[in-house]
Amino acid sequence: MSDARGSEEPTPEEREGFRRLPRERTPGDLLEERVVRALRARDLLAGRPGSDSSRGRWRPPSWLVAAAAVVLFLSGVGVGQWMGVRTTTGAFRAVREQDAARAADQVQAAGSAYVRALTRFAQLSPDSRPEEVTQGREAALGALVAASEILVLLEPGDPALGALVRVLEERRGSPPDTTSTHRVYWF
Amino acid sequence: MDDDSREAGDRELAERVQRGGDEEAFRALYRRHTPYLYQFVLRLLDGREAEAEDVIQDTWLRAVAALSGFRWESALRTWLTGIALNRAREILRKRGRWPGALPNTVPDPGPPPRVPDRIDLERAISALPPGYRAVLVLHDVEGFTHREISERLEIAVGTSRSQLHHARRAVRQALHRDQRGDE
Numbered sequence: 001m002s003d004a005r006g007s008e009e010p011t012p013e014e015r016e017g018f019r020r021l022p023r024e025r026t027p028g029d030l031l032e033e034r035v036v037r038a039l040r041a042r043d044l045l046a047g048r049p050g051s052d053s054s055r056g057r058w059r060p061p062s063w064l065v066a067a068a069a070v071v072l073f074l075s076g077v078g079v080g081q082w083m084g085v086r087t088t089t090g091a092f093r094a095v096r097e098q099d100a101a102r103a104a105d106q107v108q109a110a111g112s113a114y115v116r117a118l119t120r121f122a123q124l125s126p127d128s129r130p131e132e133v134t135q136g137r138e139a140a141l142g143a144l145v146a147a148s149e150i151l152v153l154l155e156p157g158d159p160a161l162g163a164l165v166r167v168l169e170e171r172r173g174s175p176p177d178t179t180s181t182h183r184v185y186w187f
Numbered sequence: 188m189d190d191d192s193r194e195a196g197d198r199e200l201a202e203r204v205q206r207g208g209d210e211e212a213f214r215a216l217y218r219r220h221t222p223y224l225y226q227f228v229l230r231l232l233d234g235r236e237a238e239a240e241d242v243i244q245d246t247w248l249r250a251v252a253a254l255s256g257f258r259w260e261s262a263l264r265t266w267l268t269g270i271a272l273n274r275a276r277e278i279l280r281k282r283g284r285w286p287g288a289l290p291n292t293v294p295d296p297g298p299p300p301r302v303p304d305r306i307d308l309e310r311a312i313s314a315l316p317p318g319y320r321a322v323l324v325l326h327d328v329e330g331f332t333h334r335e336i337s338e339r340l341e342i343a344v345g346t347s348r349s350q351l352h353h354a355r356r357a358v359r360q361a362l363h364r365d366q367r368g369d370e
Contacts, residue, residue, distance in 0.1 A: 010298070010327060010355065017303035018327045024222035025229060027240055032217055035244050036210060044251045046208035 030111060190262070193219070197263040205254045217247065220264055224271050230324050231275045233313040238278055246271040268329075272321070272339055279317040286318020289353045299362040311361035315354050322347055323354040 010018065039045040125133045197219070203212035221243060228246075229239040249270050250257075257266060279285040303311075312320055312328075321340060325331040326347075331339070333347040340347070 013300075013302045014298055014327075014355075014359075017299075017305070017308050020302075020305050021308065021328055022305075023226060025226040026222045027225045027236075027243065031240050031243060032214065032221070034240075035217065035247050036214065038244055038248055039213065039251055040210075042248065042252070044208060044248070045204070045210050045213055 194259075194262055198259060201254055201257070201263065204251060213251070216263075220267055221247075223264065224267055227268060227324070227329070228271050228275050230309075230312065230328070231272070231317070231321055232278065233317075233320070242271055242274045242278065245274045249274070269339060272325075276321070276340070284317050286321075286350075287316020289316055289319055289357055295356045296360050296363045298359060303362045304365070307362055307365040308358070311358040311365070314361060315357055319350045319354040319357070322350040323358065326351050327355070 036045060125136070197216065200212040200216045203209035204216065224246060225239060225243055228242045229236065232238050232242070246267060250267055257263070276285055312323060315323060318340075322336055325336045325339070326333070333344045333351075336342075336347045337344045342350075
């Protein structure tokens with residue numbers, strides 16, 4: 001299919017180099033769910049038979065709500081501070097201004113970014129100064145706590161989420177705050 | 188799976204998606220083609236995963252919305268690749284990096300003496316300005332002709348040839364540096 005000019009043709013070694021390059025890479029599983037949800041939100045997919053998410057009111061499974069909320073807050077609070085990324089305020093503004101489906105897309109995108117950032121952090125940690133590692137770990141944990149508390153507000157009757165908040169608060173060394181309904185986080 | 192049976196399978200799945208919004212059929216299509224599209228887009232966007240994921244999502248949204256207009260005169264993957272390429276270009280334009288420029292005065296160091304290491308080659312490709320990188324990826328990695336590239340990138344055939352020439356030269360320079368460093 002190629003038709004390069006003769007004098008510019010790659011050498012056999014160069015061709016072999018190009019041939020060896022990978023042609024496929026699988027993105028994270030979250031992306032497939034994100035795409036499917038975006039298609040559903042636009043009425044381009046009907047959803048699985050029996051799913052209540054097919055048309056109209058969309059109700060994600062609780063694990064997805066949990067994952068989405070966790071990654072949103074983690075991306076803003078934890079890694080945002082640690083990696084010097086300070087776009088969370090804008091992201092929140094955008095989330096408020098858009099409909100729920102788009103907001104959920106953003107949550108999932110932020111989650112993917114968060115997981116990548118944490119992976120990078122984990123890779124760099126062995127070669128980093130201990131205080132930097134501690135700071136990053138604390139930031140990530142603080143964000144987890146914040147996210148889990150918001151999750152409880154979303155699903156107040158979910159015992160698993162309640163247990164999650166308690167475990168995380170204990171891990172942080174402070175008692176869980178079960179009375180407040182609002183908490184302000186600064187980025 | 189050979190090309191014919193894959194195309195027949197693609198068509199059946201696409202019709203199920205188009206007719207009834209069949210999620211299972213869509214997921215099957217997604218899993219068939221996304222790994223290829225993702226690697227392709229990731230290479231065009233110099234490894235930026237978040238942007239590559241956005242491109243993949245937009246590609247599928249646009250493709251599913253436009254399925255009824257797809258005439259099957261080309262393979263589904265070719266069509267999807269074109270959509271993804273356009274979306275990646277939009278992102279690069281927003282970044283203000285399309286097409287980018289290479290100095291014309293770079294001397295050609297000649298081909299590298301041995302098969303380039305995969306990582307070195309990826310690094311050399313990712314260091315190219317986006318427009319040159321796209322031409323090199325489409326021609327030397329994906330096997331497109333200059334005419335096909337000119338149509339997809341909306342550039343003259345001569346521009347495609349010229350950019351490929353400069354891109355190869357820049358890649359060779361980078362590979363020479365890497366191979367010298369290994370010795």
